[in-house]
Amino acid sequence: MNFSKELKTGVLIVCTIALGIYGLNYLKGYDLFSTSDEYYAIYPDANGLLESNPILINGMHVGKIQRINFVDDNSGRVIVKFILTNTEFKIPNDSRALMASLDLLGAKGIRIMPGTSATYLQDGDTLATGTEDGMVDRLSKELIPTKQKAEHLISSIDSTLQQLNKVLNGGGSASLQQILINLSKTTSDVNDLLASEKTRLNHIFANAESITLNLRNNQDNLTAIMKNAALMTDSLAKSNLKSTIANADKSLAELTKTLNQINSGKGTLGKLIKDDTLYNNLNTSAKDLDKLFIDIKEHPSRYVNFSIFGGKKESK
Amino acid sequence: MSTISNYLYNIGKYGIFMKRVFSKPEKWGMYKRQFFIEVDSLAIGSLGIVAFISIFMGAVITLQSAFGFESPWIPLYAVGVASRDTIILELSPTIISLILAGKVGSSIASEMGTMRVTEQLDALEIMGVNSAAYMTLPKILACTIMFPFLITISMFLAILGGWIFGVLSGAVSSYEYIYGITHNFKVFNVYYSLIKSFIFAFLISSVSSFYGYYTKGGAVEVAQSSTKAVVYISVLILVFNYILTQLLLV
Incomplete structure (x- = not known):
C-alpha cells in the first residue's frame, strides 16, 4: 500500500500533536486515559504545595494534586483539586486532608487521615483539612530559639574580641611579643641546662630511684618503726608527764631562788663568789710561799742542813 | 583581517541568498509539491534515527542520573526531574x-551542490524559475x-525510554520516575525547546542550502561544501543555543 506524501505528513503532524497534548497533560499531572475521582480541599495557605504533588493514604500513594486555585470568595484561601487514581480504598466522610512535608527537601503533599464513619465520600466532595508539622517545620521551630542564643553568643564573642583587639592595639601586642621572646629564651635556657646537666640529672634520678627502692624494700621495717613510734608516743601520753613537769618546774624555781641568794652574796657560796677576801688571802699566802721558796732556793742551808760526811756543823 | 572580512562577506552573501529565497514564488503549486x-x-525520513537516538538517550540520561544521585539525602524521584528537564531543555532540541x-x-548541501555542478540550477534559471x-x-x-514535531516525538520517546530502561534496570521505580517527571513541571520549558528547534531547523536548512547553492567545481x-555546511551548522546551533x-x- 503506497501512502501519498501528503497523507504521511498529515499522519505525522496529527500523531505528534496528539502525542504532544497527551504528554504535556501527563507531565502537568492530568492523565487523560485513566478514570479517577476528584476531591477538593480548602486551605488557608498553599504553603509550597504544588500541582502534581502526591496524595497519600496511610503512606500509600493514591493520587496527585491537579490544580490549586484561590477560592472564588476573594478570601485568599486556596482550593486544592486532587484526583485519586487508586480508588480501592473508600474514604470515610469524616476523613481529614492534612498538608504534610514529605521529605527533607520540603516537598509537600496531602496526607489523608481516614476517619471512622461508615459513609463514604463521593466524587467531587470536599474534605476537612488540617496541617501536619513536617520535619522541616519542627526543625525550624526548634531552630529559632537556638539561633537567638547563637546570636547572643556571637555578639558577646564579638565584644570580647574587640576588647582583645583594643588591648593588642594599645601596646599589648609589643608586650606579648616581648613575653614570647622571653619565654623562648627561658625555654632555650632550660633546654641548655637540661642538656648540660643531663648526666647529673640521670644520677639524681637513679639515686632517687634507689632510695625509693630501698624504701619499698624496707617497707616492713618502716612499718615496724612506725608502730614502735606509735607505741612510744602512746606510753608517753599515758605516763604522768604533767606532774613530772610540775615537779621539775618547782625544782627549777627553788634553784632560781638559791642562785639569787648566791648572787646577792648570802651564805657561804655567796661569799665565795661575791667576797674576794678568800682570794686575796690565798693570793697573799701564795706570794709569801713564793718568797719562801725563793729564799729556800738561794739559801737552802738556812732551812736544810745535811752533810754527806756526818754532822760536824751541827755540833758547832 | 582577511578571515573577518571573509566571514562578513559570507554573512552578506547569505543575506542576499535569503532575500532571493523569500522572494514571491512564481507558482505556489510547484512549491507545494x-x-x-x-x-x-x-x-519522515529522519523519524527512525530520531526515535532510536531519543529512546537510548533518555535511557542513558536516566541511568546516569540514578547513578549520580546515589545519596540518601536526594530522593530518587529527583532522577525523574533531572531526566525530564535535561531531555526537554537540552538533549531533545539541541x-x-x-x-x-x-x-x-x-x-x-550535497544535493544542491550536485545540482549546481551538473548545471541543473542553471537550467532552472534558464527556464525562468528562481x-x-x-x-x-x-x-x-x-x-x-x-522539525518541532520531530523534537516533540523525541521528547516523548526519550522520557518514555528513560521510564522503560530505568524501571527495567531497577535504577528507579516506576512510581518515583513518574512522580519525578510530573513534579513541578513548567510548560514553558517545552515551548522554549520548540522555539529552539524551530530556529535550529531554519539554520540547518538555510545554511546547508547556501553552501550547496554556491558550490563551484x-x-x-x-x-x-557539504562538510563545511555541517561544520558551520553545528557551530551555529551551539552559538544560537x-x-x-x-x-x-535567564
Missing part, C-alpha cells in the same frame, strides 16, 4: 538538531514546520 517531497525525505544537522544538512527559492524554500519550510567541491537560552530562560 516540492514541499511534500522535502517533508517526506527530510522529516542534540537531535545536531544529529539532524549531520543527516539533513549534508544531504541538502532556482534559489524553488530549491530552498520548500526545504526551509519543511524543516522549520516539521566538481565532486570534491561538493564534498567540501546559548543565545536563545540566555534570552528565553
Whole structure:
C-alpha cells in the first residue's frame, strides 16, 4: 500500500500533536486515559504545595494534586483539586486532608487521615483539612530559639574580641611579643641546662630511684618503726608527764631562788663568789710561799742542813 | 583581517541568498509539491534515527542520573526531574538538531551542490524559475514546520525510554520516575525547546542550502561544501543555543 506524501505528513503532524497534548497533560499531572475521582480541599495557605504533588493514604500513594486555585470568595484561601487514581480504598466522610512535608527537601503533599464513619465520600466532595508539622517545620521551630542564643553568643564573642583587639592595639601586642621572646629564651635556657646537666640529672634520678627502692624494700621495717613510734608516743601520753613537769618546774624555781641568794652574796657560796677576801688571802699566802721558796732556793742551808760526811756543823 | 572580512562577506552573501529565497514564488503549486517531497525525505525520513537516538538517550540520561544521585539525602524521584528537564531543555532540541544537522544538512548541501555542478540550477534559471527559492524554500519550510514535531516525538520517546530502561534496570521505580517527571513541571520549558528547534531547523536548512547553492567545481567541491555546511551548522546551533537560552530562560 503506497501512502501519498501528503497523507504521511498529515499522519505525522496529527500523531505528534496528539502525542504532544497527551504528554504535556501527563507531565502537568492530568492523565487523560485513566478514570479517577476528584476531591477538593480548602486551605488557608498553599504553603509550597504544588500541582502534581502526591496524595497519600496511610503512606500509600493514591493520587496527585491537579490544580490549586484561590477560592472564588476573594478570601485568599486556596482550593486544592486532587484526583485519586487508586480508588480501592473508600474514604470515610469524616476523613481529614492534612498538608504534610514529605521529605527533607520540603516537598509537600496531602496526607489523608481516614476517619471512622461508615459513609463514604463521593466524587467531587470536599474534605476537612488540617496541617501536619513536617520535619522541616519542627526543625525550624526548634531552630529559632537556638539561633537567638547563637546570636547572643556571637555578639558577646564579638565584644570580647574587640576588647582583645583594643588591648593588642594599645601596646599589648609589643608586650606579648616581648613575653614570647622571653619565654623562648627561658625555654632555650632550660633546654641548655637540661642538656648540660643531663648526666647529673640521670644520677639524681637513679639515686632517687634507689632510695625509693630501698624504701619499698624496707617497707616492713618502716612499718615496724612506725608502730614502735606509735607505741612510744602512746606510753608517753599515758605516763604522768604533767606532774613530772610540775615537779621539775618547782625544782627549777627553788634553784632560781638559791642562785639569787648566791648572787646577792648570802651564805657561804655567796661569799665565795661575791667576797674576794678568800682570794686575796690565798693570793697573799701564795706570794709569801713564793718568797719562801725563793729564799729556800738561794739559801737552802738556812732551812736544810745535811752533810754527806756526818754532822760536824751541827755540833758547832 | 582577511578571515573577518571573509566571514562578513559570507554573512552578506547569505543575506542576499535569503532575500532571493523569500522572494514571491512564481507558482505556489510547484512549491507545494516540492514541499511534500522535502517533508517526506527530510522529516519522515529522519523519524527512525530520531526515535532510536531519543529512546537510548533518555535511557542513558536516566541511568546516569540514578547513578549520580546515589545519596540518601536526594530522593530518587529527583532522577525523574533531572531526566525530564535535561531531555526537554537540552538533549531533545539541541542534540537531535545536531544529529539532524549531520543527516539533513549534508544531504541538502550535497544535493544542491550536485545540482549546481551538473548545471541543473542553471537550467532552472534558464527556464525562468528562481532556482534559489524553488530549491530552498520548500526545504526551509519543511524543516522549520516539521522539525518541532520531530523534537516533540523525541521528547516523548526519550522520557518514555528513560521510564522503560530505568524501571527495567531497577535504577528507579516506576512510581518515583513518574512522580519525578510530573513534579513541578513548567510548560514553558517545552515551548522554549520548540522555539529552539524551530530556529535550529531554519539554520540547518538555510545554511546547508547556501553552501550547496554556491558550490563551484566538481565532486570534491561538493564534498567540501557539504562538510563545511555541517561544520558551520553545528557551530551555529551551539552559538544560537546559548543565545536563545540566555534570552528565553535567564
